[in-house]
Amino acid sequence: MAQTRPYYADRSLSAAHYDIVTAADARLTGDIDIYDGLAPAAGSVLELGAGAGRIALALAERGHPVVGVEIAPAMLAQAQAKRAAAEPQVAGRVEFRRGDMTALDLGQSFDLVLCPYFTLAHVPAGAAWRNTFAVMARHLAPGGLVAVHLPLLELMRQPGGPRPDLPVLDRPLEPGGRLLLYVRERLFREAVGRLDQVIEYVELDAKGGVVRRSLERLTYYCADPSPFAQGAGLEPDRAPIALGGVGEIHVFRRAAA
Structure with missing residues (x-):
């Protein structure tokens, strides 16, 4: 078999055709509506694993200021190109940065922190999950929510x-x-x-x-996210939200003092 490269690597076809694949994936239908509903009107959003900007730009169109963080340069370049082509009022509400979700400190807080489209599942369910939940908690404003989309283990x-x-x-x-x-x-x-x-x-x-x-x-990688969330001072806000029959969006809030 020919050499296998990582998903979303530079010059990978997964990165080049990301928009086609996600647009064809009916299992994502409704995810933007869910995330929009978790944030207050015009509430700020941090997206970890922003990919090519599909969610961040859609939320910016709905009035949310958004910071999208992405580690893969090939994906980040697509997101930045879309921002440059967006309407000025939308482009002004969204910013894309390169960063590692397991070791991020932007020095600001957000009303909603997202880790969508199985992003957390791309890293091992151990130290990387603990660190990512700590990052999400660190960037969460009082009263804010964390939303993590994970595949179903079964x-x-x-x-x-x-x-x-x-x-x-x-x-x-x-x-x-x-x-x-x-x-x-x-x-x-x-x-x-x-x-x-x-x-x-x-x-x-x-x-x-x-x-x-x-x-x-x-x-x-799949595991119960609740222990990792609790370790970061977060607790479940509601029952997981089913999405597309293959995954769930787990929603957490900061635990009461």
Whole structure:
């Protein structure tokens, strides 16, 4: 098998086609409405793992000042380009910064701190989760909320998976090509709550010829977030919010003194 690169790495097709893949993922439908509803009107938002800016820009359009933090340069460049092309009043409400969600200190607080689209699940459920929850608590204004979107463990541990010879996504590309995604490998390690997948991205031209292809490793870790939140002085605010049948948004608030 060809060399496998990390998801969202520089020159990866996962980064190049992030918008196409997320737009096609019906399991994300309604997430922006949920996050908007968790923040007060015009309340400030910190997004950890801002990706290409999908959520941050949408919340800015709804009147929220947003700081989006992203560690992957390829994703951050896309977010900044979208901000530059946005309407001035929207662009003025959003800022993108490069940073590590496990070791961040912006010196300011926010009404809502987000860790959306399985971002926390990309790092091991140990010190990295403890540090990330500490970062979220550190940036939380009094009365504010933390929202963390995580995959469902019972789905991650299901045996089997998509057939490796059939695409799980087939979408058009300009001008006339197509993007295909295949799940070539899938393995869940129960002892560490880790799901490893090798996803192959294939770009086709208008005649069906292969333009580019890329094997990329997508890893998710899953655990109960509550102990990590409690360790950071946060407590559950409500029952987890189901999203798309494959994940839940866990909402926390600062524990009473």
